[in-house]
Amino acid sequence: MKKTYGLMLLTSVLLFSTVLAACGGNKTSKNENSETADDDQSRKVAVTYYRISQSQKTIEELSEFKQFLEDKFNVDWVTIPLGTGAQYTQTINTRFASGDIADIVMYQDALQYKTHAQQGYLLPLDEYLDELKDVYTGLPDELIQASRISDGHVYGLPMRQLVATTVWIRQDWLDALHLSAPKTVDELYEVAKAFALNDPDGNGKQDTFGLSGWGQGQDVFNGLGYVYGAFGIPELYSMYVENGNAKFGITSSRMKEALTFINRLVKEKILDPEFFLNKVTDTDQKAIQGIIGIHQRQYAFEAQNRAKIREINPNAKWVPLEPITGPYGSGTGLLKNAAYISLSAKLKDDPVKLARIIEMIKWFSTEEGIFYANFGIQGKHFTLENGKVKPTDTPGGPLYYTLFLGQQAEAFKQSAMLALGDDVGPLYDREQALLRKQPVSIYDAVVPPAGTADLFKFVNENLAAFAFGDKPLTEWDNFIKEAESRFNLRGIENDITNQAKAIGLIQ
């Protein structure tokens, strides 16, 4: 019997400790949402920030960075990482729906940002835009328009713009086959054909392809933007304006021409047949391994992988290729905002905190703030010599995602040069210059209307079938008709046009 009482006691202790544990939790969760109506201008405010998770060190781990920021702005700085990709969307939506909204929120795409803005969670920033103009330095006007939502207000500050990827080519293969770098689509075809069929690596086997891509089973464009760009459709979601109406590139006659070209590459085994299934790392590996000779990737591809490339083939030499021109110009991608920073609508009730946050954002887009985010505190973590960053014995940063605002190009270039050597500097500049020439994405500035996902699923399946030749291009008109009748292609285009007009992106 005694043992029974022991068990009972144990059980009740366990249950009781459960309750205790539950109560104990209150302390920690409180500072996430502290809201006191204290009007004292000098009080310390807690500023919370939802952001995506990162693999690098967080500001919490770098205590002197955190201290610096907290002392400078008299705040408690709490960053809350909530995962990445689809998970971030889900966690952030759950938190918003249950009333937990951080003071500052990072958005990884326009869709979620614009949806939350329309739902009234976010603070309109129009009155602060003059004060925060440094955030926009160097951005084309269209990108600023793209950050508006259809009520005409701005609720988010653009964080970064996507890179226009560099196209790389194997110079040693060109030399071995006595070819010069291709400039037009026709020359590209000839060079890629020689890469695939004329044994550029001299191993006596036909084991190479001209080019590849990374469609991940759903996108025929990924990794081949420079080819499609010559036909005026660098990306799946490319749109062009015709008589004041936004039209999808993929359902235009240009796409038919582009697919004819791709289909030819597939048929003659010039294009890696796995281009549609590859992940980006697969294609990287094929490039490093010497299976493909042309590869679209960012400016740092060669420098980052130099050791591996050399170890596999000491003579391998990747050089950047100028954009390929075709019947509809040239291009490698679209210009769009990679991320947005927004503020919670609740801040209206706390002007002291709001002023403090605006102050912080402003500082993060000044040179001092930009260098802090990338390299740490000047004099302590790095010194500047003739404008060039030199890390000290105790280097800091970069504080990825802390708040990357303003024109960061110079700082990013410097950090790339520190990590990979000075020769990536010119490559970075080259890519930045290319980036500015790309058209601004209309699609990424609007909230896609209902049915868009279905339309794109249908389109993607068909584009893949056309590219692989499973469906002859004589079926093209039927495909367009079906997209119009079953998937409301024109209706979706009209909706996007109206939204783009409302935010002033097209006249």
Place this chain on the structure above:
Amino acid sequence: MVKEKSIRTIASGDFIFQFVNNTFMLAICAISIFPFFYVISVSLTPTVDYVRNGGFLVVPRNITFEAYQFILEDRLIPRAFLISVIVTLVGTAISLVSTILMAYPLSVKTLLGRNVIVFGVVFTMMFSGGMIPTYIVVKQLGLLNTIGSLVFPAMINAFNLILTKTFFENLPEEMVEAAKIDGCNDWGILAHVVIPLSKAIMATIGLFYAVSYWNIYFQALLYISDPKLFPLQVVLQNLLNGVQELEEQMELIVEVPTEAFKMATIVVSIIPMMCMYPWLQKYFTKGVMLGAVKG
């Protein structure tokens, strides 16, 4: 060996059957083991070898422990490992106790309102409150940002509860009656008769619980915002991918995780669970069978 001896004594028809059967089973074993073997061998391969072979290799020619070294040196991993171990141990203990304390009364046929309670339990298996209400409950209980938020929302799993209840129902009633005659109350019966006879089911659901606590990921992402409290899976996931794409788009120079590194993270995260299986296996198969025979 024993097998050979018995093979000789059986008819040739049986022999063919045994042969085909065993070969087939061995092939299935090989198919199940191969991916795991591949994971281990890639985790030990230098990146250059991996790339040179086009990503496919079965036995590494050169072995390197670089990837493991990198993982174990990471500043967050030891701490995250400890958090995961605590969550798993505490969570499994709490879950086991509470599941048994609920399953036993429900297995007693004379309990008043038993069917209503069982219906309530089964109902939650088909319809759940959804993510937002659960989040609000966790928040209102003040569990946000505590290890408790990983343990309590999943304290009793309805399926495990039904399994345990069914197991208890199948215990011989005579033993319970004998204990009663000897003067045992309900607690005594549970402690001295039911639990000693239920090692199989406890091992089974204990393993289910342990695995689910060990693999906890999304809840941690949702409820925990302090990186110091992140369990292992969250930290490994952050190290691995996802972040990489956006980091690259934002022109940040990031170290691309190598394939060896990815595979090594998989090994690190499943090894503790792998070590538990052999010890629990004999109870495990028995437990699953017993729960399943009579529904």
